[in-house]
Amino acid sequence: MxxxxxxxxxxxxxxxxxxxxxxxxxxxxxxxxxxxxxxxxxxxxxxxxQLGDYRFDRGxxxxxxxxxxxxxxxxxxxxxxxxxxxxELESLYSLHFGDTVFSPSRNLEDTAAQIAQLFPGDEDGYKRFMRDEEAKFERIMPLLQRPFASLRDYLKMDVLRALPVLHAHESVYRRLSRYFKDERLRLSFTFQAKYLGMSPWECPGTFTILSFIEHKYGLYHPIxxxxxxxxxxxxxxxxxxxxxxxxxxxxxxxxxxxxxxxxxxxxxxxxxxxxxxxxxxxxxxxxxxxxxxxxxxxAPQKLEQKRYSLSTAMLYLGVDGTVDLPHHSVHFANDYRRNVEEMTRLKTASADPSIYVHNPSVLDPTLAPAGKTALYTLMPVPNLTGSIDWERDRERMQAAMMERLEQIPELSGLSRRVEEALFFTPLDWQNRLDVHQGATFNLAHNLGQMMAFRxxxxxxxxxxxxxxxxxxxxxxxxxxxxxxxxxxxxxxxxxxxxxxxxxxxxxxxxxxxxxx
Structure with missing residues (x-):
């Protein structure tokens, strides 16, 4: 123009x-x-x-x-x-529960067959979930494409049409329990609540559409x-x-x-x-x-009354050699619910944390020198309202994160192969990138902070x-x-x-x- x-x-x-x-x-x-x-x-x-010859997505x-x-x-x-x-990624991610590894894709029949093998009896629940969520998604998507400026916006036809399927007064975890009996499979579809910085036991059930979107439309990587x-x-x-x-x-x-x-x-x-x-x-x-x-x-005093998301501790690693993990992998704590409660309610460091590993070098040769790996690792942690003193405990928390990574069989001995490293904490998110309270995912998405209340x-x-x-x-x-x-x-x-x-x-x- x-x-x-x-x-x-x-x-x-x-x-x-x-x-x-x-x-x-x-x-x-x-x-x-x-x-x-x-x-x-x-x-x-x-x-x-960028760390030396290694390139990473920061977030x-x-x-x-x-x-x-x-x-x-x-x-x-x-x-x-x-x-x-x-x-497009062939598999969305690999989800690790001890020795059980679930690697769904957006191929409905292939994923259902994998569920039947790993979590017998839940394959029909998966297909029912996908059918129900597709209808739900079609009604919710218009609400994400227009403004909510006042309470009057809730009286519009698109909201009234979506209301029966919003499930806002149920939690994500409770909604998923209607479809899956196996706890590990429930977690496979609820961990996405962390994208919103929330516990799946508190996050409104509306957000089950997050896992649906992944399974329906896939995940992608720009070279x-x-x-x-x-x-x-x-x-x-x-x-x-x-x-x-x-x-x-x-x-x-x-x-x-x-x-x-x-x-x-x-x-x-x-x-x-x-x-x-x-x-x-x-x-x-x-x-x-x-x-x-x-x-x-x-005003500042009113901002402090709002709820903010959890945070993340990041360890960006330039690694000599290759890593035998897929593009995305999530390694769950043995007691995931306790891990989440420690992060979100108790706001303490978890002795048994979950961890996410991003290994894009398996697909993208531009991120690291030939034969080497740009490894991005993320550990969800409390924001700065928690009890962790990141200035005092920085080295201890970095060592704990590396120890957790080395518990993953494919990353055993990882510390001996690291050529470049940067540890980035909630304090760094706040001080270096102006993220309030280090809350990486911004304001939480509870009912009082959604749509017209956001x-x-x-x-x-x-x-x-x-x-x-x-x-x-x-x-x-x-x-x-x-x-x-x-x-x-x-x-x-x-x-x-x-x-x-x-x-x-x-x-x-x-x-x-x-x-x-």
Missing amino acids: VRTKERGKIAVIGAGPGGLATAMLLAARGYDVQVYEKQAVVGGRSGLL ATFLMMPQILEEIFAAAGRSLSEELEIR GGVNRIFTAMARIIRELGGQVHTSCAVKQILVKNRKAVGVLLDNGERIEADHVVINADFASAMNHLFEPGLLRKY PHNRFEEIDRVWLVGGGTHPGSGLPTIFESARITSRLLEEEDLRLRDRGHRIKAAVETGRTP
Whole structure:
């Protein structure tokens, strides 16, 4: 689209997935888009991490529903397949319960046959689950594609139609217990609650759709890592005439008469803007980007009353040699429920933790030198409201994580093969990436923080400020963050058109002497 004088200037704070997707969509609509990112690389908590010759995704490694990305790229006049090479995984992941390993795929019959072999009698429950969840997904998806600005939005027909299948007052675990008798199989479909930073015994049953989405639509890997999506978006923004400023932090949003008029950069430069889009961590943005005392609903004391997700301890390892594990593997604690309760309710370190291992080098040769492995490992842990002193106990927790990894047969002797290593804790998430309380998955997704009760895409407190990302509706996780970008960009443009039309009417009235 040709940029015109009528199209405004947009300042986007943060080059995370939501900020970049919003910026790309608005740039394609002719806006002058300026993205400001504090870090040296784009992608936010999902950006590229490089250690020597090894490359890692810092955060998100599961790519689901690439069709959403295809639509976003198409809306910007680009083809996703021409911008990135994306491969589907044959198996979703391997799930390890001691000696039992379950490796489902999105082939319904193959997965049912594997369930019949490993968990006899539950194969019919699996097929029933997939049928029920497909009907549920079709009703829930429209709710993730539109804004929820007030309680009146709950009275709309799409909500009333979805209400019977939302299962919001049941937990994910309880819902899955209706389909599966074997505890290990229940856990195979409930561990996805961790994507939301919650316990499956507390997470609303609505979110059983997460495991359904994986089994129905598959998992994918962009060659070069998930971070390549965001470098592609940044490149397209520039091609469309926008700019992405890295190593360029925003100090404050400039407000006049409760309306955003621009941003103040850390270097003292004042940037005028017609709209400001916040893609920074929600609570950190509320605490630091506005003049003290300006916010009411999201004042600091009120933010502390909200519930935040659990966190993650990360160990990124450049390993000499190959690793005989699939692309994704989850290694469950012997007592998984106790492990989850320790993380989420007691907020202590688990003596027997679960751990996730990402081994993309089995598919992607670009991440490590030939014959070597870029190994990403994640251990869910409490956020910074927990009892772990990460500054004092850093070395002990890193050693415990490495010990847990070496308990995996395929990783025995791993520490002797490590050439590069970085341990990243909840304290690092907070201090280095401005993630409030180190809550990697942002605000929790309990009933009081979903849909209309989650921060709105159109910011409630200051005019011409917009929110995007995991801290706003519809929530965390890449597919929903991309949906938040579509919602926010659409709302912003609609508001802009309304204001512009109103300005034209006033101007015409003045010129003709009529009362506007």
